[in-house]
Amino acid sequence: MKFSKMVVAFLVFTTSMIYAQEKQITLEEIWNGTFRQERLQSLQSLQNGIEYLVLNRDRNSGLTNLDVYKYATGEKVRTMLSSSDLEGISSFQGFELSPKEDKLLLSTNLESIYRRSSKGIYYIYDFKDKSLTQLTNKKVQEPTFSPDASKVAYVFENNIYVYDIPSGNETQVTFDGKKNETINGITDWVYEEEFAFVKAFHWDPTGEKIAYLKFDESNVPEFSMDIFGQSLYPSEYTFKYPKAGEENSKVSLHMYDVASAESEKIELGDYKDFYIPRIKWTAKPMLLSVQVINRHQNDLDLIFVDATNNSKEVVLNEQDEAYIDITDNLTFLEDNSFIWTSEKDGYNHIYLYDESGDLINQVTSGNWEVTDYYGFDKKNNRIYYQSTEDGSVNRTVYSIKPNGKGKRKLTEKTGTNSADFSADYTYFINSFTNTSTPYVFTLHRSKDGKLLREIKDNSELLKKEAAYNFSPKEISTIEVNGKDLNMWMIRPQDFDENKEYPLLMFQYSGPGSQSVSNTYFNTNDYWYQLLADEGFIIACVDGHGTGFRGADFKKVTQLELGKYEVEDQIAAAQKFGERSYIDKNRIGIWGWSYGGFMSSNCILQGNDTFAMAIAVAPVTSWRFYDSIYTERYMTTPQENPSGYDNNSPINHVEKLKGDFLLVHGGGDDNVHLQNTMRMVEALVQANKQFQWAIYPDKDHGIYGGNTRLHLYTKMTNFLRENLKEEGMQEENSNTIN
Incomplete structure (x- = not known):
C-alpha cells in the first residue's frame, strides 16, 4: 500500500515536472511577430508644445485619422482630420504639416525607390475652407510647403516644380533633368545611401528663393541588375553607382528666384573633387549655409552664401587626419551664432561659434561622447543632448547651457535612454531599455527630468517570455x-x-x-x-x-x-x-x-x-x-x-x-x-x-x-x-x- 502511494506520488511529481518545463522558442515564433515589442506610434509635436499628433489607422475599415493628444495626460482631445471626411481618397499613408499648421500634405500610393526615397500621389488639405486639392496626377518626390504655405515645391522625373495653391498653376523650375544623367533637387544613389538624405532643395525663410543641388551623373559608371520577377523574361535595372576610385556625380549649388522664375549657379570656390553633404538656411533670411567637403572627407568648409547677391564666405574649416562625420546637428541661434559638433578634441562634443565662425566656447567636454543632439531651447537657454557619460554601452539624456554651465542629468535609469522633445521643449518622451527591460516609454518635464506619467511598457511581453525562461544577455x-x-x-x-x-x-x-x-x-x-x-x-x-x-x-x-x-x-x-x-x-x-x-x-x-x-x-x-x-x-x-x-x-x-x-x-x-x-x-x-x-x-x-x-x-x-x-x-x- 505504501509502495503504491509512492509510485502514484512519483508519477504525479514527474508529470508536473514535465508540464512545468519551459517552452522552447521556434523560428516561426521569431519571425511571425510573437516577440514584437510595443512601440510608440510615430508622433509629431504641435507648435503649442502641449499637444502632439498621431496618425492612426483602422485595419478593419482602412480609414486613417490624424488624432491630437495632450502630452500631460495622454488624453485624445480631438481628431484633426479623418479620411472619412475626404472625398476622393479613402486613406493616406503619411502627412506633413505646413509651417503655420494651417494646411496638410497627404501622401498616398507611395512607392519605395531606394533605402530612404519614395514617390507618391499627394493632396493638399486646407483647414480653413476644408478643401482637398490633388497636387498633381503624377507620382512625385519630396513635396514641401513654402514658408507661408501658398506654394509647394516638388521633384518629378529629376526636375523641380513649384505649384501655386491659390491659382493652381504649376511652374517648372529646371528642365535638364534626365534619368541616369542629371538630377535636380534630390540626391543621387550614393548621396542618399551614405550622406543619409534625399531632399536636396530648401525654401528660404521668406519664400522668395529655393536653394537646390544639381547632380551631373552622366559620367558615373552604370551598374545593372537582372530582376527576375514573375514575367517570362527578366528585366534589367540600370542605375548610376560610383564604386571606389571611379568618377562621382559633379554636384553644384543653384539659387532659384521665385519672382523672376530664374535660376543661377553659385560658384563656391576652387574645389576640384568635392561633395556638398548639407545645405541649410541660417537664422538670417537670405543667408544660406553650405557644407563642402573634399573627396577624402577630411577637410570641410562651412560656407555662408548671401542669396541677395550670391556672395560667399568660408566661416569655419574643420580638418581631420582620418575623416569627418557629417551630421544634422548644425543649429543657428537668433543672433546667427551656431552650435556645431566635432571630434577635434578626441571625443565627439558640442561647440558654440559666433556668426563669423569664431569659437565662443566648447560646451561639453570629457572622455565620453555626445551621441545625439536634440536641440536648443531658446526660452530657457538650454541645449539638450544624449551621451555616454554613464559608460560607452549606456545612453543618458542631459541638458546644459551654451556657456557649458548648469549641466543637468534628465534620466536616471542605467541603460539606453533616448528622448523626443515637444516643440517648445516643455516635455520629452523618454524611451528606456536595458538588457533585462524591453522598451518603457515615459513622459518627463524637460527642465529637470521629473517623471510626469507612464505611457507604455512591455510588461505583457515579459509575461509571455516568462514561459520560455530565456537566458540573460x-x-x-x-x-x-x-x-x-x-x-x-x-x-x-x-x-x-x-x-x-x-x-x-x-x-x-x-x-x-x-x-x-x-x-x-x-x-x-x-x-x-x-x-x-x-x-x-x-x-x-x-x-x-x-x-x-x-x-x-x-x-x-x-x-x-x-x-x-x-x-x-x-x-x-x-x-x-x-x-x-x-x-x-x-x-x-x-x-x-x-x-x-x-x-x-x-x-x-x-x-x-x-x-x-x-x-x-x-x-x-x-x-x-x-x-x-x-x-x-x-x-x-x-x-x-x-x-x-x-x-x-x-x-x-x-x-x-x-x-x-x-x-x-x-x-x-x-x-x-x-x-x-x-x-x-x-x-x-x-x-x-x-x-x-x-x-x-x-x-x-x-x-x-x-x-x-x-x-x-x-x-x-x-x-x-x-x-x-x-x-x-x-x-x-x-x-x-
Whole structure:
C-alpha cells in the first residue's frame, strides 16, 4: 500500500515536472511577430508644445485619422482630420504639416525607390475652407510647403516644380533633368545611401528663393541588375553607382528666384573633387549655409552664401587626419551664432561659434561622447543632448547651457535612454531599455527630468517570455590586443561550467558602429535564445574601429579596413577557447554586410581558430563598394591598393579550411551580388568546397514573405550540422567512409 502511494506520488511529481518545463522558442515564433515589442506610434509635436499628433489607422475599415493628444495626460482631445471626411481618397499613408499648421500634405500610393526615397500621389488639405486639392496626377518626390504655405515645391522625373495653391498653376523650375544623367533637387544613389538624405532643395525663410543641388551623373559608371520577377523574361535595372576610385556625380549649388522664375549657379570656390553633404538656411533670411567637403572627407568648409547677391564666405574649416562625420546637428541661434559638433578634441562634443565662425566656447567636454543632439531651447537657454557619460554601452539624456554651465542629468535609469522633445521643449518622451527591460516609454518635464506619467511598457511581453525562461544577455569586457573590449554573452539555460559548448560569435565591426549595448533583445537575440536552448554559447565583441569610445579607438582602422577588426575577432575567439566551458575546436562566426565581410575574413585568415562561418550580403572586395563610404576610410584604390587588397576576403580564398555558408540577395542595390559571385568563382578556382544561397530579387535586407524564416532556418541547420558536436562527428564519420 505504501509502495503504491509512492509510485502514484512519483508519477504525479514527474508529470508536473514535465508540464512545468519551459517552452522552447521556434523560428516561426521569431519571425511571425510573437516577440514584437510595443512601440510608440510615430508622433509629431504641435507648435503649442502641449499637444502632439498621431496618425492612426483602422485595419478593419482602412480609414486613417490624424488624432491630437495632450502630452500631460495622454488624453485624445480631438481628431484633426479623418479620411472619412475626404472625398476622393479613402486613406493616406503619411502627412506633413505646413509651417503655420494651417494646411496638410497627404501622401498616398507611395512607392519605395531606394533605402530612404519614395514617390507618391499627394493632396493638399486646407483647414480653413476644408478643401482637398490633388497636387498633381503624377507620382512625385519630396513635396514641401513654402514658408507661408501658398506654394509647394516638388521633384518629378529629376526636375523641380513649384505649384501655386491659390491659382493652381504649376511652374517648372529646371528642365535638364534626365534619368541616369542629371538630377535636380534630390540626391543621387550614393548621396542618399551614405550622406543619409534625399531632399536636396530648401525654401528660404521668406519664400522668395529655393536653394537646390544639381547632380551631373552622366559620367558615373552604370551598374545593372537582372530582376527576375514573375514575367517570362527578366528585366534589367540600370542605375548610376560610383564604386571606389571611379568618377562621382559633379554636384553644384543653384539659387532659384521665385519672382523672376530664374535660376543661377553659385560658384563656391576652387574645389576640384568635392561633395556638398548639407545645405541649410541660417537664422538670417537670405543667408544660406553650405557644407563642402573634399573627396577624402577630411577637410570641410562651412560656407555662408548671401542669396541677395550670391556672395560667399568660408566661416569655419574643420580638418581631420582620418575623416569627418557629417551630421544634422548644425543649429543657428537668433543672433546667427551656431552650435556645431566635432571630434577635434578626441571625443565627439558640442561647440558654440559666433556668426563669423569664431569659437565662443566648447560646451561639453570629457572622455565620453555626445551621441545625439536634440536641440536648443531658446526660452530657457538650454541645449539638450544624449551621451555616454554613464559608460560607452549606456545612453543618458542631459541638458546644459551654451556657456557649458548648469549641466543637468534628465534620466536616471542605467541603460539606453533616448528622448523626443515637444516643440517648445516643455516635455520629452523618454524611451528606456536595458538588457533585462524591453522598451518603457515615459513622459518627463524637460527642465529637470521629473517623471510626469507612464505611457507604455512591455510588461505583457515579459509575461509571455516568462514561459520560455530565456537566458540573460551578460555584458562585460574581454582583454584583447591590449584593450578591454566590450562584449556580451548568452549561455544555455542549463549551463554547466564543467561541460564544453560550441561558441557562435556575432559581430558587425564597421567604423563607428556598436553591437554591444545595454539594450533588450532584438530579433537576432531571440534566434540566439533558440541556439542557446540547443546547447550553443553566443558572444559578441566590439573591437577596434567600433564607436563611442573616442576618435582614436574608432579611427585606428583608417586605410586598412579589415585588419585590426579581424585580428580582434580572432584573438577574442582564442581567448574564449581558453575557457574550460568552450570547445576551442567548435567556434564559429557570422555577420551581415560589413559583418559578412568580417566573418568571411575570419574563416580565412583565422582558419585555425574558426571552424565555421556564415556571411550574409558581404563585401568581398572594397573595390566593389561605393565611393563615399569606402573612400572615407580607405582613400581610393589608386592611392591605397594594398589597403584594398590585403584585407579583402576574395584574395584569401586558398586559406579556407572550415565550413562556409555564403548568402546574398539577387536584387541588392547596396552591396551588389557581384561581391558574392566573384567570391564564389574565386573559391571554385581554388577548389574549395562551401555552401551558398541566392535569394532572387531580394535587396540588402533579404526579407519579404517567408524569406527571413527560410534564411534563418538555413543558417540554423548549417550551425547544427557544422558546429554541434553530433553534427561534426557525423560529418567526420561520413568523411572517413
